Amino acid sequence: MTRTHVPPVLVTGATGRVGRVVIDRLIDAGVPVRALTRRPEAAATLPANVEVVTGDLTVPESLDAALRSTGAVFLVWTAPPATAPAVVERLAAHARRVVFLSSPHQTPHPFFQQPNPMAALHADIERLIAATGLESTIIRPGMFASNTLSWWATAIRAGDVVRWPYGAAETAPIDDRDIAAVAARTLYQDGHAGGDYVLTGPEPLSQAAQVSIIGDVLRRRIRFEELTPDQFRSQTEGSWPRPAVDMLLAAWSATIGRPAFITSTVSDILGSAPRSFRQWVADHATAFMEGPTPSS
Numbered sequence: 001m002t003r004t005h006v007p008p009v010l011v012t013g014a015t016g017r018v019g020r021v022v023i024d025r026l027i028d029a030g031v032p033v034r035a036l037t038r039r040p041e042a043a044a045t046l047p048a049n050v051e052v053v054t055g056d057l058t059v060p061e062s063l064d065a066a067l068r069s070t071g072a073v074f075l076v077w078t079a080p081p082a083t084a085p086a087v088v089e090r091l092a093a094h095a096r097r098v099v100f101l102s103s104p105h106q107t108p109h110p111f112f113q114q115p116n117p118m119a120a121l122h123a124d125i126e127r128l129i130a131a132t133g134l135e136s137t138i139i140r141p142g143m144f145a146s147n148t149l150s151w152w153a154t155a156i157r158a159g160d161v162v163r164w165p166y167g168a169a170e171t172a173p174i175d176d177r178d179i180a181a182v183a184a185r186t187l188y189q190d191g192h193a194g195g196d197y198v199l200t201g202p203e204p205l206s207q208a209a210q211v212s213i214i215g216d217v218l219r220r221r222i223r224f225e226e227l228t229p230d231q232f233r234s235q236t237e238g239s240w241p242r243p244a245v246d247m248l249l250a251a252w253s254a255t256i257g258r259p260a261f262i263t264s265t266v267s268d269i270l271g272s273a274p275r276s277f278r279q280w281v282a283d284h285a286t287a288f289m290e291g292p293t294p295s296s
């Protein structure tokens, strides 16, 4: 019996939080993977049976080799916007379908309806993709559970208090592994062309409750100390981009008194419930303990 040749899936953002796990899920499903990175040395962190190609989203012509003979592309955009039109055009010239990691900017919940330059860029890229006629699936996760590592791990490693604004603001943190599992499924399974999927974690949790869960898992009492927005601006001055700070403050402020937005999409697509925030913390507990400071 002759085996049909399966074209590789090109995974961009391959060394990042979501892309790295998308690679694992594609390999589990027997799908050939080509991984894009700007850093050839990153190959050492990727599975041996992955074809690693170098390329940069800010240099569209650097993607030609990566795109040759691909069937589908997982697109993660963390670069500046300027080259998005040229990249999407190249993508359409080579691939049949694209799965794009976007955000829930169309969801009518105040948390997702605040001014947000990243959401505006996502909307632009979606328009570019639609204009090419490529088969597409848009994945729209809410707040990643892993954000809490870059936000709070340093404070939790150093002491017993997290100083942060809007402790009462609720989100439904989603485990990166669930986002990646959905993305991988839509890359190798038929029936997801035109899919537009808003993904959330399973439960609404205030930011103070998230800190308290981290404390429970670590068997420590960690206090949440409320900051005013101005105190938070001062605390992040020089280390966070101001537009990101203002975007988060606006989103948290707008959601006070509103339950977090929850969807059943992860279960609907995977047939299993999304992981809880407590589970995510348990699986990453060492990152909140002593040792070198985590980068994300």
Ligand SMILES: NC(=O)c1ccc[n+]([C@@H]2O[C@H](COP(=O)([O-])OP(=O)(O)OC[C@H]3O[C@@H](n4cnc5c(N)ncnc54)[C@H](OP(=O)(O)O)[C@@H]3O)[C@@H](O)[C@H]2O)c1
Pocket (backbone or CB within 6 Å): 012, 013, 014, 015, 016, 017, 018, 019, 036, 037, 038, 039, 042, 055, 056, 057, 058, 076, 077, 078, 079, 101, 102, 103, 104, 118, 140, 141, 142, 143, 144, 147
């Ligand atoms: N955090 C959230 O709560 C949240 C929520 C919704 C949506 N999102 C979206 O999710 C996306 C980020 O996903 P992620 O967290 O998995 O990404 P990530 O961990 O930040 O990783 C992004 C990867 O992209 C690669 N990269 C960066 N600049 C590049 C360039 N110019 N050309 C090619 N590759 C480049 C880097 O790999 P190399 O260094 O190996 O090249 C990096 O590992 C963003 O679009 C964000 O807006 C995030």
